[in-house]
Amino acid sequence: MSEATTGTTRNTRQRAEVLALLREVDGFHSAQQLHRMLQDRQARVGLTTVYRTLQVLVEAGELDSTKLPGGEQLYRRCSQGRHHHHLVCRECGRTVEVYGPAVERWADQLAGQHGFIDVGHTMEIFGVCATCTG
Amino acid sequence: MSEATTGTTRNTRQRAEVLALLREVDGFHSAQQLHRMLQDRQARVGLTTVYRTLQVLVEAGELDSTKLPGGEQLYRRCSQGRHHHHLVCRECGRTVEVYGPAVERWADQLAGQHGFIDVGHTMEIFGVCATCTG
DNA sequence: CCGCTCACTGAAAGCCATTGTCACTAAGTG
DNA sequence: CACTTAGTGACAATGGCTTTCAGTGAGCGG
Numbered sequence: 465m466s467e468a469t470t471g472t473t474r475n476t477r478q479r480a481e482v483l484a485l486l487r488e489v490d491g492f493h494s495a496q497q498l499h500r501m502l503q504d505r506q507a508r509v510g511l512t513t514v515y516r517t518l519q520v521l522v523e524a525g526e527l528d529s530t531k532l533p534g535g536e537q538l539y540r541r542c543s544q545g546r547h548h549h550h551l552v553c554r555e556c557g558r559t560v561e562v563y564g565p566a567v568e569r570w571a572d573q574l575a576g577q578h579g580f581i582d583v584g585h586t587m588e589i590f591g592v593c594a595t596c597t598g
Numbered sequence: 599m600s601e602a603t604t605g606t607t608r609n610t611r612q613r614a615e616v617l618a619l620l621r622e623v624d625g626f627h628s629a630q631q632l633h634r635m636l637q638d639r640q641a642r643v644g645l646t647t648v649y650r651t652l653q654v655l656v657e658a659g660e661l662d663s664t665k666l667p668g669g670e671q672l673y674r675r676c677s678q679g680r681h682h683h684h685l686v687c688r689e690c691g692r693t694v695e696v697y698g699p700a701v702e703r704w705a706d707q708l709a710g711q712h713g714f715i716d717v718g719h720t721m722e723i724f725g726v727c728a729t730c731t732g
Numbered sequence: 733c734c735g736c737t738c739a740c741t742g743a744a745a746g747c748c749a750t751t752g753t754c755a756c757t758a759a760g761t762g
Numbered sequence: 763c764a765c766t767t768a769g770t771g772a773c774a775a776t777g778g779c780t781t782t783c784a785g786t787g788a789g790c791g792g
Contacts, residue, residue: 535669579728594713
């Protein structure tokens with residue numbers, strides 16, 4: 465599973481298109497949205513490829529992903545490697561990256577107290593942003 | 599949308615079956631699992647009804663639900679109304695309810711600072727429990 | 733350049749939890 | 763006992779995502 469066997473990664477047009485798009489857009493977008501955007505700009509990339517490329521990029525730590533309550537996965541270019549969470553507007557999808565080292569520590573500690581190892585966590589904050597309110 | 603118009607709730611056999619089952623089982627289970635359990639005990643309740651009943655119960659605050667990373671929704675009888683999060687074992691599904699008032703406060707505050715209103719959040723902690731480790 | 737291999741592609745089919753449809757059933761009321 | 767209408771459930775549909783598999787083309791050695 466994702467083990468670099470011969471480890472050769474090829475530079476394909478499709479990969480470049482996806483990366484180029486991600487460099488231009490801001491905020492989170494779903495694989496489907498990104499695929500539609502690519503179609504709009506005449507970049508012929510299959511949906512399957514979009515999914516695979518996004519997965520690869522996430523694994524490589526170049527993309528950042530969130531999951532909406534509905535289960536849909538969103539992606540966006542990772543500004544930096546630091547672990548963070550998201551404050552997302554339910555209306556417009558505007559996203560703010562937030563940091564909560566205390567939360568991380570709390571989660572790890574708590575899990576440790578209960579004998580859990582290999583601990584990870586998910587946390588997303590939802591609300592309606594100022595723009596969408598008034 | 600879930601607005602109590604005439605607001606009459608009927609006591610049906612199916613509802614009772616689901617509730618009875620939930621009273622007996624511990625931990626989180628998916629709608630599909632619960633449906634299968636009901637079949638095993640000869641309780642004839644349709645899958646659709648199981649889903650609807652669970653939804654109603656969650657809205658009424660009588661059930662507690664989590665979502666697995668895979669997107670599957672899990673339900674369990676709510677021990678108490680207090681807002682809490684879950685520490686879930688990736689292997690066996692064992693769940694520990696955890697409280698983090700500080701986290702709640704942090705999330706609300708942070709959202710407020712960014713001008714967000716009507717704020718909610720999700721947080722789940724995953725790991726492997728002591729039993730599953732060895 | 734040429735040919736070859738294998739990573740990569742993508743259309744279509746599959747998967748799977750969940751939701752919608754709609755004719756039917758029965759709870760609770762008068 | 764009617765009778766209204768909440769509730770039911772078999773089935774179809776949805777939707778995001780994954781798998782399949784017959785190709786295509788990136789990059790390398792010759």
